[in-house]
Amino acid sequence: MTVRIGLIGAGGMGRAHVERIETELAGGRIVAVADLNLEGAKEVAEPLGAKAYGTGAELIADEEVDAVLIATFGKVHAPDVIAAIEAGKYVLCEKPLATTPQDCIAILEAEQRAGKKLVTVGFMRRFDAGYQEMRAALEGGELGYATLVHCRHRNPSVPEGYVTRNMIDDTAIHEIDICRYLLGEEIVSVRVDTPRSTSRRFEHLTDPLVLVATTESGVLIDDEINVNIQFGYSIECELVMEAGTIRLGDQNRTVTRDSLGNRNPICRSHIDRFHDAFNQEVQQWIRAVERDEHTGSTAWDGYAATCVVDAGLESLDNGGKEVAVSMIAKPEFYA
Ligand SMILES: NC(=O)C1=CN([C@@H]2O[C@H](COP(=O)(O)OP(=O)(O)OC[C@H]3O[C@@H](n4cnc5c(N)ncnc54)[C@H](O)[C@@H]3O)[C@@H](O)[C@H]2O)C=CC1
Ligand SMILES: O=C1[C@@H](O)[C@H](O)[C@@H](O)[C@H](O)[C@H]1O
Numbered sequence: 001m002t003v004r005i006g007l008i009g010a011g012g013m014g015r016a017h018v019e020r021i022e023t024e025l026a027g028g029r030i031v032a033v034a035d036l037n038l039e040g041a042k043e044v045a046e047p048l049g050a051k052a053y054g055t056g057a058e059l060i061a062d063e064e065v066d067a068v069l070i071a072t073f074g075k076v077h078a079p080d081v082i083a084a085i086e087a088g089k090y091v092l093c094e095k096p097l098a099t100t101p102q103d104c105i106a107i108l109e110a111e112q113r114a115g116k117k118l119v120t121v122g123f124m125r126r127f128d129a130g131y132q133e134m135r136a137a138l139e140g141g142e143l144g145y146a147t148l149v150h151c152r153h154r155n156p157s158v159p160e161g162y163v164t165r166n167m168i169d170d171t172a173i174h175e176i177d178i179c180r181y182l183l184g185e186e187i188v189s190v191r192v193d194t195p196r197s198t199s200r201r202f203e204h205l206t207d208p209l210v211l212v213a214t215t216e217s218g219v220l221i222d223d224e225i226n227v228n229i230q231f232g233y234s235i236e237c238e239l240v241m242e243a244g245t246i247r248l249g250d251q252n253r254t255v256t257r258d259s260l261g262n263r264n265p266i267c268r269s270h271i272d273r274f275h276d277a278f279n280q281e282v283q284q285w286i287r288a289v290e291r292d293e294h295t296g297s298t299a300w301d302g303y304a305a306t307c308v309v310d311a312g313l314e315s316l317d318n319g320g321k322e323v324a325v326s327m328i329a330k331p332e333f334y335a
Contacts, residue, residue, distance in 0.1 A: 003028045003289045006065035008056040008080055009072035010035040010044040013094055016271055017069055018044055020279055021286075028286040034059040035072075056080035060087050067289045069282075070094060074169070078103035081299075085110045085118050090289045092282070094122040096173055097302025101310055104303035105328065112333050117294035120285055121302040123177040127280035130248040134239050135182050137246045144242025146183055151175045151223040152236040156268065157200075158227045164206045167225045168192065168312040172211050175223040175237075176308045177301060182239060185216045187308045191322040192315040201228045211312055232266030233273050300334035303327075 005021065005028050007014050014033075021028050034053035035041035045052040053059045060068060060083045068084040070077055070093040078098040084091040085107070097119070098104045111119055125131050138146055153171055162170070180187065193210040201207045208226035215221070238247040251273070252264035267273035281296060288295035304327065311323040 001027075001290050003286050004031040004064055004066045005029065005069055005286075006032040006034065006059040006062065006067070007044070007069045007071065008034045008059055009070060009094075010037070010040045011071065014069070014071035015044060016278070017071060017282060018048070020282055022048065024279055025283045025286060027283075027290060032059050032062055032065050057083055060084050060089065065089065067091065067285075075099045078107060081107050081119060082110045085114050088114065088116075088118070090118050090120070090285075090294075092120045092122060092285045092296075093302070095177070095302075096169060096306055096309070097121045097299060098306060099169060101303065101307050101327075104299070104306050107299050108303055108331065108334075111299050112331060117298060117333075119299040119302070120294065120296040121177075121299070121305075122281065123174070123181070123297045123301065123305075124274050124277045124281045125174055125178045126181050126277075126297060127284070128274060128277040130251060131178055131182065131237070134237070134246050134248065138182060138239060138241065143244040143246070145217075146219050146239055146241050148240040149179050149182070149219065149221045150236075150238040150240070151179070151221065152234065153223060153225050154229040154232075154234040154236075155227040156230055156232055158205075160202050162202075162227070163204065164209075165313055165316065167205075167207065167209050167227060168211065168316065169309045171227060172209075172223055172225050172312065173305050173309055175211070175221070176213070176312075177297065177305045178237070179213070179215075179221050180301065180304060181297075183215055183217075183219055185219075186304060186327070187213045187215050187221070187325055189214045189322050189324050190308060190311040190315055191320055192312050193320050194316075198226075198228055200230060209316070213308065213312075233269050234266065235273060298334055300330060 032051040033041045033045040038054040041052040067090040074096040190213045211223040213221040311325045315323045
């Protein structure tokens with residue numbers, strides 16, 4: 001069976017997913033594209049012989065669409081996710097699931113009414129080989145339990161429209177999710193520190209930030225979010241356990257050694273750094289849809305991450321005081 005996929009949001013991320021589905025992955029085909037900018041939808045749809053729509057609602061209602069891929073702005077994800085659930089269609093929604101805990105709760109409720117897990121959130125780092133090895137090392141138990149996680153999320157630069165809150169809700173949300181995934185527990189409190197800002201930023205930004213979070217068992221996570229580092233896209237993570245540490249590699253197979261020294265290439269963006277992880281994420285989703293199964297992170301994961309983001313934003317506003325993460329009790333459905 002070929003899974004007939006409808007894409008909502010024909011921007012950068014949507015187009016990158018189309019490219020991988022059409023050229024690198026198996027089992028799926030883009031049959032419809034929706035974007036508020038209808039011309040943008042047509043630009044992506046026409047070369048594929050797919051239909052173009054001006055709204056997500058029309059695409060979701062199309063009976064030739066089996067499953068929905070959402071790559072619009074986070075704050076407008078919820079209505080389309082809920083409409084897809086109500087139509088009984090699997091949905092892979094880019095992060096964040098939604099930008100408020102209330103919108104996420106509406107999604108959790110819709111999914112429970114449907115009685116079936118249909119929502120996967122685009123936390124692609126869960127499919128990265130390095131993070132998976134770190135998780136396996138922790139689960140293996142030889143090095144004991146985790147005490148600390150040191151993370152660094154560095155982007156070369158960001159566009160002018162990117163504002164300080166995006167460092168938490170758009171960027172650090174990846175570490176929030178991956179730390180929950182690695183440690184298998186919830187984050188219970190967050191504080192955001194604001195060191196001296198770099199001069200290489202738009203004036204309105206406070207950059208870098210450091211998010212410090214504590215989990216249920218007391219593991220301390222520190223995450224440097226630094227989005228104008230100039231030199232490249234650099235993601236680092238070190239998990240500290242009782243009897244050893246495990247650190248994410250740079251994912252390069254070779255190191256060049258010459259008169260300039262030892263070096264390997266620096267990634268420029270999430271597209272090249274997480275190329276394989278994105279492919280794994282979308283490929284596994286397509287295969288799972290074929291089997292009528294859920295895969296990847298759940299709507300609960302999307303909700304939990306948004307609750308931590310919310311606490312982080314509150315800390316940013318209150319001068320860096322620690323804020324407790326407020327969450328509803330986990331429904332049995334997501335146990
Ligand atoms: N996993 C990752 O590493 C990354 C994830 N993302 C996520 O992907 C999503 C999209 O981001 P980008 O592609 O960078 O944004 P973008 O601005 O390039 O594209 C968004 C598109 O959605 C369309 N759109 C907005 N509201 C809509 C609506 N209600 N209905 C239909 N179309 C609508 C816009 O016209 C635009 O074409 C975001 O949720 C973002 O957080 C983005 C970059 C990397
Ligand atoms: O999700 C992403 C972007 O939206 C975000 O703006 C970047 O900071 C992240 O590195 C990227 O993975």
